[in-house]
Amino acid sequence: MIYFDNAATSWPKPEEVYQGVSTFMRRAGANPGRGGHRLAQEAAAMVEETRQALAKFLGVKNAKQVVFTSNATEALNLGIKGVLVPGDHVVTTSMEHNSVLRPLHYLQRDGISYTIVAADSEGYVCPEKVENAVQSNTKLIIMTHASNVTGTVMPIVEVGQWARERGLLFLVDGAQTVGELAVDLSQLPVDLLAFPGHKALLGPTGTGALFIRDGLVLQPLLVGGTGVESELAGQPEEMPYRYESGTLNTTGLAGLQAALNYHQKLGQSAISATISALTNRFIQGCSMIPRVTIYGPKEKAVERTGVVSLNIQGLNPDELGFILDEVYGIAVRAGLHCAPQAHKTIGTYPAGTVRFSFSVFNNIEQVDTAVEALQEIAEQSGG
Amino acid sequence: MIYFDNAATSWPKPEEVYQGVSTFMRRAGANPGRGGHRLAQEAAAMVEETRQALAKFLGVKNAKQVVFTSNATEALNLGIKGVLVPGDHVVTTSMEHNSVLRPLHYLQRDGISYTIVAADSEGYVCPEKVENAVQSNTKLIIMTHASNVTGTVMPIVEVGQWARERGLLFLVDGAQTVGELAVDLSQLPVDLLAFPGHKALLGPTGTGALFIRDGLVLQPLLVGGTGVESELAGQPEEMPYRYESGTLNTTGLAGLQAALNYHQKLGQSAISATISALTNRFIQGCSMIPRVTIYGPKEKAVERTGVVSLNIQGLNPDELGFILDEVYGIAVRAGLHCAPQAHKTIGTYPAGTVRFSFSVFNNIEQVDTAVEALQEIAEQSGG
Structure with missing residues (x-):
């Protein structure tokens, strides 16, 4: 085959990933929790080490800006629904995956509108076309970093810089690039970057993340138990816990940690x-x-x-x-x-x-x- | 320890679960997809077998009513946000986890209100108290099957029957019971049951599910690629794909399948x-x-x-x-x-x-x- x-x-994943998953499950597969017993602390330490490794990999100084999700789709839903309010307009491209286009289609019922900018026949979207589609109520530009159909890499630097100058938010779908192409968020004008752990990062399924630029506060997609500030009736404000309700896929994150080590090695x-x-x-x-x-x-x-x-x-x-x-x-x-x-x-x-x-x-x-x-x-x- | x-x-999980995860990752860790290559078909078959096994385990005739989520929190968020619209009222109990109470608190901004019925000092909630809290605009009753603090088992049969007679929806949080106590949905008057795969079911983290009663249509929490009806601009209607956007945690589901086999054995x-x-x-x-x-x-x-x-x-x-x-x-x-x-x-x-x-x-x-x-x-x- x-x-x-x-x-x-x-597929396959690096041998280290198989080992990482297996070792974690067998040895320390507890639920992370502050101030808990040693297995819970070990699990919590693994999650935070993985977050640190991922942040470093992406050139993110403060690891708290990297929020774990179960896949890129959840990260995109969080990023899109988290910033848009009724009346907002979005500009996106014809090369987007349904994980971008369907949330936008869905949000029309909340009074959110969007414009799809057509790519050329090679799947490339000219930055000027994106700029021309921006309206007075545009809040967000969403662009895939590279098409999952044609592999075309998009002009995210140009579009991101232009967006930043105009105070527009810029969300990049990194599903086809993170782990394959260098992505240095300390240099890129990106506010939100969604990506999976199980594609070019070579981690297990059930992993993904959303990078949220410093200072940007989103409405959470999932609310619930966070293991911090349990006494609050509302969702805690603290990053990254605000966006990470419920038991994380620790098994998968242990594998992702091993995958990041593998990336560093190569x-x-x-x-x-x-x-x-x-x-x-x-x-x-x-x-x-x-x-x-x-x-x-x-x-x-x-x-x-x-x-x-x-x-x-x-x-x-x-x-x-x-x-x-x-x-x-x-x-x-x-x-x-x-x-x-x-x-x-x-x-x-x-x-x-x-x-x-x-x-x-x-x-x-x-x-x-x-x-x-x-x-x-x-x-x-x-x- | x-x-x-x-x-x-x-923790630990059954040896079969470790093996199930490992074997799947090594041998067939592809992304499920209809009409795909043999590894994708094998992955898709594993997912559907796991769904069948879980449905059978819960006494659910049609496996399509079991929707996979990444944990119970996601299942609860889907169940709660999926049925409520502005103006609705919810009755719940003081024994609920933050994964129920925080979504309700959060939804107040959308004009949804709720009443928390107090349990007695042993954590038990009298059905009459729940009934008395129902208002003319009550749509949903949410009750944990058993408290995660006191272990108290709640009167879900009585409350569910009463709710059904009055046309109210009944959502049960099975986080502390599914896998530990017998849960037969062919006998229980439950419309929605949320539960994790990694607690008493003995499966890996990153797994969970929401049972949705036949005929009940929810607003999806995550929208995006489903692998079916990709040509549609909107989210497909078909169960269970309507609620399962993005790559599933196949690694975890392979472990859950092994866990269900283990349950059957014991x-x-x-x-x-x-x-x-x-x-x-x-x-x-x-x-x-x-x-x-x-x-x-x-x-x-x-x-x-x-x-x-x-x-x-x-x-x-x-x-x-x-x-x-x-x-x-x-x-x-x-x-x-x-x-x-x-x-x-x-x-x-x-x-x-x-x-x-x-x-x-x-x-x-x-x-x-x-x-x-x-x-x-x-x-x-x-x-």
């Missing part, structure tokens, strides 16, 4: 370069195959992630995905990838594309095998 | 009886110790769970908890247990109590050791 579905969730630049090299080789190989259409940026390697969408003329994406899995043992994802507007943008709606997405656990041989497989399939289906 | 903090999270009645026997022995032993006050029901063993709150006269609960941990290696939880109203009810606010909570992994010897430790501490602190 060759696994090229890392944009859905990375180094972000080595990880980025490896995935980029595999992606370029794959695109180059596929470009030679007649009747294969590759979507997204093809020339400028630095401006895309390790996500490649393609189709073979005359084959439905579902069929192609099925053949790759059944005949070649290659795991990819076919369809709309929870991003229907992105497929409308690149002209692949409603059937979608077949998406290949790479991780550091992939290698050149696997990429070449996939290119050969696509060549065979293209020849056969065209014959 | 003797672990008596199972009401926070159960049998619910054997589990209940074991915990009840340990609890009774502990209460009996502690009753002999001068200067120890035990809270909650003492006589009627069937009407309490394996949660015992106590204090030693002249000792702060935090001190007692610290001594038990440091000197005797006994892990308990001291303080307010995220339930300040419950402590006001039983007269232990603001210092709280020391809470012992048992699981099937505890035994008589451990209970006796704890009783002896308490005796020693009581003697020394009184001398």
Whole structure:
């Protein structure tokens, strides 16, 4: 089995992650709590160490600004619902995942409106287009850091700077970048960054986080027990507990801690370069195959992630995905990838594309095998 | 180390749970998805098998009515925010956890009001008191199945039947009962049941669920990608996907599946009886110790769970908890247990109590050791 579905969730995880989860569960799997017994303290220490490691990884000075969530979707829901009030307007892009577009669609019932800025055919959104869509009541700009369909990296620096100058909030969906591309929040003009722990960060499912810029106070999404200030009738104000009600996924966070150690060991630049090299080789190989259409940026390697969408003329994406899995043992994802507007943008709606997405656990041989497989399939289906 | 903090999270977990998590992560840790590759299908099958097993365990005929959440707090937030609209009134009890009381407090800003019915000094809430608190605009009654402070089991059958006859919704917080006491939803008049997977169910942290009675449609808490009907701008209507946006904690659910198998192997009645026997022995032993006050029901063993709150006269609960941990290696939880109203009810606010909570992994010897430790501490602190 060759696994090229890392944009859905990375697999395998580093051995350290398996070990980290197992060791925590077996040895100290208690519920974190201040002033509790030693196992509870050990669990609390693990959670805070993981928060520190994640903050450091992202260039965040104060770890309290990193709030744990169960996935990127929860982080996006918290970020979006947490800042918007009736009458607000949002600008976003056609390359967003349903985890952005559906919350916005949903919030229309609360008198919140939004404008979707169309990307070009390669999935790129011009900053000027975003700027032109801003209205007098615009409060928030939401942009994916990179498309989960085309891998296109968005101009978040330009858009973020422009937003900051105008006092607009800027929320970035880092689902496809955190762990794959360098993300240094000490340099980026970003107010909110949502991301999962289980994709390029190589942690377990059930983990994710929202970075909240210093000074920004959101309405919490979940309210309840926080383990701090239990006597208060209302939700505590203190970061990060204000946004972390209920028992955290400590099991998953132990795995995420191990994953962050693994990242540090390999180094972000080595990880980025490896995935980029595999992606370029794959695109180059596929470009030679007649009747294969590759979507997204093809020339400028630095401006895309390790996500490649393609189709073979005359084959439905579902069929192609099925053949790759059944005949070649290659795991990819076919369809709309929870991003229907992105497929409308690149002209692949409603059937979608077949998406290949790479991780550091992939290698050149696997990429070449996939290119050969696509060549065979293209020849056969065209014959 | 003797672990008596199972009401926070159960520990240890069955060996099968460790194995289940590990095997899933290593072998098939893909992201579930319909029509995906074989690993995605395997992950999807695991999720649905776990849902089926959980539904069967609870006497729920249609597994789609069981919605996975990341913990009981998320399930409660979904249940509470999902049914209430401005103008609604809620009746609840003074024994509720902050995961119920804080959402209600929070929703006041949306024009939702609530009445807290006081329990008696043993933590029991008389059904008539609940009934008397109902107003013309009451939509929902929320009651914990058993207190996380006193272990008191509440009259959910009586209250639920009364509520059903009057067309009121009834939400039960099963955080302290599901997995410990038999819960058969085919017999119980319950519309919504929220519970964690990591307490008496013995599954990993990061798991929980909300049972939603057939025909009841809630506003979702999280909206986003569901893997189904990706082309829709709005959230799909289909159960359970309407309420399950984003990547599920598959790692945790694999462990929960193993935990449910373990429950089936042992049998619910054997589990209940074991915990009840340990609890009774502990209460009996502690009753002999001068200067120890035990809270909650003492006589009627069937009407309490394996949660015992106590204090030693002249000792702060935090001190007692610290001594038990440091000197005797006994892990308990001291303080307010995220339930300040419950402590006001039983007269232990603001210092709280020391809470012992048992699981099937505890035994008589451990209970006796704890009783002896308490005796020693009581003697020394009184001398």
